[in-house]
Amino acid sequence: MHGGSGNALLRRYKARIEADCAIRGVQYPWWIPTYSGVAGVALAVAAVAQRHGFDSPLLIAGGLVAIAPQAIWLLTARIMPVLVEAAIVLGGVLILMIDHPVDPDFAPFLLVLAAAETAATTAVPLALGVAVVHMTALAILGFDGKLTGAALYVVGVAFGADAGIAMRWQMRALQAERSKRDIAAREAVAGERARLAREVHDVVGHSLSISLLHIAGARRSLAENDLADVDDALRHAEDVARAAMVDLRGSVSRIAGGSGSGVRPLPDATEIARLVADARNAGLQVAYDECGEPAQLPAGVGLGLYRIAQESLANIAKHAPDAQARVALERAHGAIRLEVRNTVPAGLAAPETVGAGLPGMATRAEQLGARFSAGLADGDWVVETVLADV
Template identity: 45%
Template sequence: MRGTLVDRYRARLEDSLARYDVSLPWWLPTCTTVMNATGVIAALAQRHALFPPAPIALAGLLILVRFMFWPVTGNLIPPVLGAIAVLIGVPILLTDPVTPDFAPVLLVLLATEVAAIASLTLAITVTCLSIAELIVAQVWNGLSGYPVYIVAVLLGLSGGVTLRWYHRALNAERGKQDAAREQAILAERQRIAREVHDVVAHSLSITLLHLTGARHGLQQDRDIDEAVEALTEAERVGRAAMADIRRTVGLLASTSSGTRPLPGIDDVAGLVERTRAAGLDVRYEQDGDLSVVGASAGLGLYRIAQESLANIAKHAPTASGRVRLRVDAEGTTLTIRNTLPGGAAAATASGSGIAGMTARATQLGADLRAGPSGGYWVVEVAVPGPPQRKADTDTRQEVTP
């Protein structure tokens, strides 16, 4: 029950603070209220006027009544009204000065409070009026130690302003962190979406090629063995795609999705071979030592090759293509080109594949070029990288039908 009451009090007070665009913690105004009430009671006790009908007791009630505004209305008292109540009540208390006097402490707390929650103009005005009241009290009633009280009021103003700007800077920093976190989440979602898109697009394209081959084998050639072989290969590609999707989606989970590594640069050759086995006329060429290519660059290049081959299978299944991977002292270059049937360029350019490949290339710090060139559709991405570790490495591998 106690926790519930405290939670309700905290929520109500924070809501009231938010209406004034004040981001101070709830306990700070609570402590200020307690300190003000303590100061009023102490000042009245010094003057032996805790209760009416003593005239000075009415000044204490005037100061305390501002703290009843929030419990009654649910809203904080406007800073101007609160300041007026204190600026009227304290001079009445100072008509009967004592040593030491708690009444000037109320002016110190007022300067701090107004500076923390109100405008700087109002805070300076309240501070000047407070200092003027202290000077008048010293001149008329002989207030002892008034220079110390004046310095304390100025320090209260400085502390309130510092507190206000500190919380503004803290809120700004929190806003930046929230924005950065949202951008990081969005970037991660986009990365996983690209992974899923690449896997699904390529796998479906290859599966459709196998299914088309199976249908032709049954309809035209009546070759059941050929159809079964094509269907078996389509099943294998589908299962591999499901494994890749589970592994990619598993990146979102807190538990491991498996120990199978993500594809890399060494898997490009197998990717081309599987695509060629599905009926696409594509060749693979390799120059250089692939071992110098990093894992992130290898995965990015693999996905770009995967998306490019999927686009060929989707938009130009009868075209012939070539995948060339070159690693030299300047970096790694992947080139995919295919003959360009009529209309294929427009169809390829209208999809989301190029945007995804461009995003991957940007992440790798690479340059990507995609478009028609001399009767071919060419996708070329150049990843800058360290020089080869083996200067005499010059291996070439070519896979032909």
């Protein structure tokens, strides 16, 4: 029970210290300010002890004043303004050194620590100003004969400020790197989600469009009492749905980083012909022309072209099922060109462009480094993708 309570207190303490650091605009781990606070207490105790001042209320007060800002912060979470904190520490150190100078003296190290803390938690000009004030005070005490070896202590304060500035800049660099990694991680997650959404949209959209055409054909055949055609249409619809499920599993497995074992390999450019044949079997009036060797295309290029053709045919099935269409895949003259063209039905100026279809195809083309266009040309709706041969 006591161990659990102690752990809970320690967690709260760590969280509060790091939250306080964040308020100051830095993100130091909890042990750095804790170590600094313990070091300050140790130096104050040593400075009072070497003066045999535990019987002197003034020396004890000087030691307490010197560590007051850190003690108040660690115990109450109240953060003093930097200049106020520096002035209080300096005041406590001066009480010790003026009332009872000793040689060597631990008290000036409190100013070294204060200079380092200030530089590690605030802007460089302010930190340098505090360090200069501390060094000036030590130099004056040296000239006054109250501090032997004042020059070494002055250099110590300068080194303390330098160490604090270096620590602050290092922490800022670490924060920038962490922020960069977080942004990259979020962008990677968003990219994977977008890829998955495009895969699902293309596979499901195409399969639904083609299946609906088969189902519509089955309904017409049923009205004509042609049961053979009904069975044939429904079987084609079932085949399209099953193929879509296999395709979808493969796509999700690949995006998730799996090997995709146990599922059919992802489609490539060689399967565009099958895609057109499936659409033709579903009732679309679509022809296919092929020039070159699509089997030799890289897998990524082939998959991208396949998805663009798949989405284009799905759009035709959805918006212009009675149109005359043609799919052409050409690999020649150092370029690869995919064109999907269909007539525009009377009364329809252009296919509907609202949705994920066209933006998804444009994104796929961009990923391939291809030029993509979609629009009216010579009275037809034309989707064209052109990229340099690889």
